[in-house]
Amino acid sequence: MELKYEKYPFTPILGWSISRFEEFDKCKRRYFYSYYPKFVPDIPSYKVQQLKGLTTVALETGNVIHDILEAFLRRMQKSKSDIDEQRFFSYARALVDRYFSEKTFLEVYYKYTDSIEKNAVYSKVQTCLENFLGSPCYSWIYMSALRNRENWMIEPQGYGETRLNGLKAYCKMDFLIPVENNVYILDWKTGQKDPFKHRSQLLGYAAAAHHNFNIPWNTIFPKIIYLSPKYDEFEIEIKENDLKSFFDTIKAQTEQMQQFCSSVEENRPHPIDSFPKTPSPGMCRQCKYQELCFPQGITATSENEHASVSVDW
Ligand code: SF4
Numbered sequence: 001m002e003l004k005y006e007k008y009p010f011t012p013i014l015g016w017s018i019s020r021f022e023e024f025d026k027c028k029r030r031y032f033y034s035y036y037p038k039f040v041p042d043i044p045s046y047k048v049q050q051l052k053g054l055t056t057v058a059l060e061t062g063n064v065i066h067d068i069l070e071a072f073l074r075r076m077q078k079s080k081s082d083i084d085e086q087r088f089f090s091y092a093r094a095l096v097d098r099y100f101s102e103k104t105f106l107e108v109y110y111k112y113t114d115s116i117e118k119n120a121v122y123s124k125v126q127t128c129l130e131n132f133l134g135s136p137c138y139s140w141i142y143m144s145a146l147r148n149r150e151n152w153m154i155e156p157q158g159y160g161e162t163r164l165n166g167l168k169a170y171c172k173m174d175f176l177i178p179v180e181n182n183v184y185i186l187d188w189k190t191g192q193k194d195p196f197k198h199r200s201q202l203l204g205y206a207a208a209a210h211h212n213f214n215i216p217w218n219t220i221f222p223k224i225i226y227l228s229p230k231y232d233e234f235e236i237e238i239k240e241n242d243l244k245s246f247f248d249t250i251k252a253q254t255e256q257m258q259q260f261c262s263s264v265e266e267n268r269p270h271p272i273d274s275f276p277k278t279p280s281p282g283m284c285r286q287c288k289y290q291e292l293c294f295p296q297g298i299t300a301t302s303e304n305e306h307a308s309v310s311v312d313w
Pocket residue numbers: 027028029030031277278281283284287288289290291293294
């Protein structure tokens with residue numbers, strides 16, 4: 001079975017993704033800053049872009065793991081020989097050094113810490129990789145999936161654009177492996193298990209694989225692989241009814257987001273004042289854009305004021 005990604009002509013209309021709706025759901029103002037930066041008034045665009053580019057330790061740790069496993073699987077495609085573990089872990093450390101030197105971290109930018117403790121990050125990365133190398137998933141890839149390695153899709157290029165029941169959507173998969181007549185989709189996670197959210201994510205992958213590659217539903221097996229704090233897996237069984245309610249949810253969520261557009265076709269937003277700040281200001285400390293909402297910095301008073309204002313929204 002050979003898998004090829006379908007290409008879609010560009011349209012400006014907004015596309016659903018799990019992360020887009022999550023941002024929209026948490027804080028409309030943050031959603032505006034993230035998805036409509038060029039419409040932010042009175043703030044220089046370089047400033048919005050600078051804040052948009054901030055990363056966090058958790059996010060970057062996940063990026064490092066994704067990139068190391070991508071390189072690892074590509075190497076497996078070329079050679080079945082055992083890896084040199086010492087060199088593998090040196091490569092991981094070099095990647096941590098590079099990623100954590102090049103980027104600007106929210107924790108440093110907002111002065112929660114003076115600098116990022118790279119040894120602690122590397123220790124977590126090392127644990128994730130050790131968990132992977134000792135996992136049933138790795139054994140299964142080596143024993144069963146390797147036979148069809150020329151058809152693996154590893155971190156496919158692009159944003160994972162697809163159509164879910166006719167709606168534009170983005171579902172970017174990490175690793176897609178055909179084995180005999182089945183297709184297995186694996187997604188790596190370095191954070192906490194979240195069955196509700198991750199179930200939707202897996203349904204999205206399955207729907208995208210079905211639509212893009214015309215794979216029958218009953219041959220698609222999506223699975224999340226948790227690599228930290230300990231190894232775990234989460235897989236779902238796909239039933240016809242689940243899909244119908246999943247498509248209904250996506251349609252409803254897309255329509256909710258579109259209600260904040262003055263032009264749905266052009267994906268042009270209403271003015272920023274139509275995008276209220278979160279009624280849960282506790283999350284603002286982890287938000288990249290807090291400088292725009294709290295130019296004086298977040299204080300207990302500003303959080304209370306924010307909360308009392310937000311009651312009316
Ligand atoms: S600082 Fe708070 S209110 Fe402002 S965008 Fe971020 S999460 Fe929303």
